[in-house]
Amino acid sequence: MNWYDFVLRNRGEVIARTAEHIGLVATSMAIALIIGLPLGVALVRRRAVQRWVFGVANVVQTIPSLALFGFLIPVPLIGGVGASTAIVALALYALLPILRNTCTGIEEVDAAVIESARGMGMTPQQVLWQVELPLAAPVLLAGIRLATAISIGITTIAAAIGAGGLGVFIFRGVAMVNNQVILAGAIPAALLAVLADLGLGAVQRRVAAK
Amino acid sequence: MQHGETIVAGSKNFTEQIVLAELFAQQIEAHSALHVERRVNLGGTLLCHDALVAGKIDLYPEYTGTALTAVLKEAPQYDPSVVFHRVQDQYRARFGVEVMRPLGFNNTFAMVVRGDDAAKLHLRTISDIGTFAPKWRAGFGYEFMERPDGYRGWVAAYGLHFSGEPRILDLGLLYRALADRQVDLVAGNSTDGLIAALGMVALEDDRRYFPPYEAVPLVRRAMLDKHPEAGEALAQLTGKISEEEMRRMNYAVDGEHRDPAEVIREFRKAKNF
Numbered sequence: 001m002n003w004y005d006f007v008l009r010n011r012g013e014v015i016a017r018t019a020e021h022i023g024l025v026a027t028s029m030a031i032a033l034i035i036g037l038p039l040g041v042a043l044v045r046r047r048a049v050q051r052w053v054f055g056v057a058n059v060v061q062t063i064p065s066l067a068l069f070g071f072l073i074p075v076p077l078i079g080g081v082g083a084s085t086a087i088v089a090l091a092l093y094a095l096l097p098i099l100r101n102t103c104t105g106i107e108e109v110d111a112a113v114i115e116s117a118r119g120m121g122m123t124p125q126q127v128l129w130q131v132e133l134p135l136a137a138p139v140l141l142a143g144i145r146l147a148t149a150i151s152i153g154i155t156t157i158a159a160a161i162g163a164g165g166l167g168v169f170i171f172r173g174v175a176m177v178n179n180q181v182i183l184a185g186a187i188p189a190a191l192l193a194v195l196a197d198l199g200l201g202a203v204q205r206r207v208a209a210k
Numbered sequence: 211m212q213h214g215e216t217i218v219a220g221s222k223n224f225t226e227q228i229v230l231a232e233l234f235a236q237q238i239e240a241h242s243a244l245h246v247e248r249r250v251n252l253g254g255t256l257l258c259h260d261a262l263v264a265g266k267i268d269l270y271p272e273y274t275g276t277a278l279t280a281v282l283k284e285a286p287q288y289d290p291s292v293v294f295h296r297v298q299d300q301y302r303a304r305f306g307v308e309v310m311r312p313l314g315f316n317n318t319f320a321m322v323v324r325g326d327d328a329a330k331l332h333l334r335t336i337s338d339i340g341t342f343a344p345k346w347r348a349g350f351g352y353e354f355m356e357r358p359d360g361y362r363g364w365v366a367a368y369g370l371h372f373s374g375e376p377r378i379l380d381l382g383l384l385y386r387a388l389a390d391r392q393v394d395l396v397a398g399n400s401t402d403g404l405i406a407a408l409g410m411v412a413l414e415d416d417r418r419y420f421p422p423y424e425a426v427p428l429v430r431r432a433m434l435d436k437h438p439e440a441g442e443a444l445a446q447l448t449g450k451i452s453e454e455e456m457r458r459m460n461y462a463v464d465g466e467h468r469d470p471a472e473v474i475r476e477f478r479k480a481k482n483f
Contacts, residue, residue, distance in 0.1 A: 069383055074390045081349070081377050081392040159352075160380035168352075171380075175353035177256040177280050 003183035010184070014169075018188055021165040024083065024155050025192075028090035029148060036095050037140075040102025041128065050103065057096040065089055065157040073161075086163035090155055094147040101143025105136030138208040145200040152193040156185065166192075214245060217433055217440065220258050220267030221250040224381060225463050225470075226317065226401055226456060230271035232474045234427055234444060237483055241443035254353070255280050263305050268433040269444075273317055273423035277301065277309070279359050286359040290316075290422035297426075306431045308441070311448040312424035315456045319354065319420050320400040320412035324388060328411035335416035336368055339395065348376040349384050349393030359421055361397075367419040385410070401453060403461025425451070446483055 007014050043050045060068075068089045072079040078088045109132050117131045133140075159167030169185025172178075217238070221231035228250045235246035249267055252258050259281055261267045277297045278284050287293050290312075298309040321336050333339055339346075354360040355378055365371070377393055384396040385404050398405060398412070405412050427444050434441045455477070462473045 066380055066382055069380075070386055073383065073386045073392065080390075081379060081383075081387050159378075161383060162349075162377040162379050168378075171352040171378075172356055174254045174256050175280075175351070176356045177259060177283075179256075 003180045003187065006180045006184045007188075014184060014188065017164060017166050017168055017185070018192070020163075021152070021155055021167075021189065021192065024086060024090060024158050024163060024165050025148070025151050028087045028155075029094055029144075029151055031087065031091040032094035032098055032147065033144070035091070036098030037102055040099045041106065041133075043099070043103050044106045054096075054100065057099055060092050061096050065093075065154065066160060068092070069161045081162050083158070083163040085161050086155075086158035086165075090151055090158065093154060094151050097143045097147040097150070101139050101146075102136070105139030105143070106132045108139065109135045138204060141200065141204040141207055145197060145204060148196050148200060149193050152189060152196060156189055214243065215437070216245045216247055217268040217437065218247045218249050218266070220252055220261055220270040222255060222258050222270070223251045223253050224399075225403070225460050226399070227271055229456075229459050229463060229470045229474065230313075230425065230427075232470045233447070233477070234269055234271070236471070236474050236478060237447060238440045238443045240478070240483070241446075242437065242439040244437060244440060262307060262428060262430060265430060265432070269427055269429040271313075271425055272309075272428045273425055274309075274312070275318075275359065275421040275423035277426075277428075278421070279357055280353070283358075286363075286421040288418070288421050290424055293422055294424065294426070301428065302431070308429045308431050308434055310427040310429060310441070310444055312426050313447055314449040314451045315401065315425055315453040317399050317401045317423050317425055317453075317456070318415070319360075319423075320398045320402065320405065321415075322385075322388065322396050322398045322405055322410050322412050323394065324391075325409040325411055327394065328413075333411065333413060335414040336419075337416050339413065340368065340370060343370045343372050343395075346372055346394035347374060347392075348372045349379055349387050349396045350376045351381040351384065351397065352378060353381075354397045364419055367417055401456045401460055403457050403459075403464045406457070407461055407465040425456075450481060450483075 039053070043053060069085055072085045072088060073081065079085050113135065114127060114131060117127050122130065155165050156167030156170050158165045159171045166185040166189045170182050173181030173185065219231045219235045221227035231248060231250050235248055238244055238246050252261060255276060258267070258270045262270060274293045274297050275286065278293050279286055282297065282300050287296070294312065301307040301309050323333055327333065331342060350361060355376070361376065379387060384398060385408060387393050388396045388410065389408055400412060429441065429444065459473050459477060462468045463470050
């Protein structure tokens with residue numbers, strides 16, 4: 001049996017798992033953006049704090065996901081067994097590229113442009129919203145694009161904590177000694193990553209062209 | 211004997227496998243001039259099997275019941291010697307892999323509950339949980355859910371009904387989830403050192419549902435032909451490890467966080483291998 005025969009025969013579950021997968025990626029990315037964007041803006045040109053925050057985000061990135069799940073199981077509210085633990089872990093992993101690109105994107109905006117904006121009498125708020133953020137948008141989007149691609153890949157690990165997603169096929173296939181089942185999870189996940197990357201790439205180009 | 215040649219010992223991704231791979235490696239290094247590279251923690255039966263057949267690793271520890279049902283995909287059988295010989299014949303013919311004599315212990319699935327539940331509800335055997343199961347959440351690994359000798363047959367054999375679908379978790383997270391009361395029963399391995407260490411209780415398989423899972427070294431024939439001394443070194447381990455000894459070594463690593471290499475050095479010294 002080929003992997004696509006398996007997918008066809010189990011299309012109901014493949015579709016449901018794909019939807020779960022997209023849900024996990026979307027939720028964790030949304031949380032990472034809600035935290036990462038304002039925090040990234042707040043860190044602009046604050047070298048000392050940046051070093052600490054980036055350091056912590058870097059360390060989080062290196063914690064193996066199974067270990068992270070293990071730490072999170074006993075944590076009330078956000079922990080336990082199921083989707084919440086997976087989302088917390090995935091959001092933590094997505095945080096670093098978003099933080100970094102927000103911060104560096106804004107810092108790389110030409111100082112002369114900011115100077116002239118101030119000269120025109122813009123408040124710091126206006127400079128941020130009307131000058132810095134639009135000019136940093138391509139770099140910012142590159143960070144979101146990278147975080148999304150990574151997130152779609154690592155969301156397969158959510159299946160290790162009972163949160164579902166396409167990783168279920170991968171874990172099940174490994175357990176059953178069945179490559180077809182593994183591919184039924186891995187190939188849709190790879191397709192999702194490619195699609196998301198193409199979509200965000202197009203958005204990025206349009207923003208850059210402005 | 212070719213001096214300094216290297217062979218590769220592999221293992222699956224749980225403690226006992228890593229400990230056994232280390233035992234095989236030390237045993238071969240002590241009785242030959244071979245150097246043994248440890249490539250442990252491979253993700254499960256599939257990876258180890260494929261790596262062995264492809265010649266990427268030369269040996270790894272396996273369990274006869276797992277080889278029969280998960281790799282050969284045959285129906286479970288219950289006589290240990292029938293299972294062993296069936297697996298040995300098939301591996302020889304189909305994969306060019308030698309299934310060596312059993313090491314002495316059986317690592318079966320263990321249905322594990324928290325110690326306080328076991329005491330309060332007087333649980334000793336799997337049959338005892340029948341009336342409580344409808345109020346319980348069970349947690350299992352993917353392998354147990356899918357194997358022919360796993361979940362479906364098990365609930366049928368004992369007529370069990372749990373509250374909702376079982377939570378499916380990675381093996382390494384099961385005991386944490388049980389200890390933290392996220393689930394009420396998990397399927398572990400009978401030789402897991404953590405069962406006793408965490409004050410948990412393994413229930414007796416009173417209806418004899420699970421087939422034998424005798425631990426055996428699987429070795430590539432081509433490597434044995436080239437280095438017969440490696441086979442002789444491993445043959446010395448036949449029947450030498452009891453379930454209790456294996457459990458103690460697993461606990462030394464999982465519970466006391468000791469280095470598997472050191473645990474095995476002490477074990478080999480004590481057993482005079």
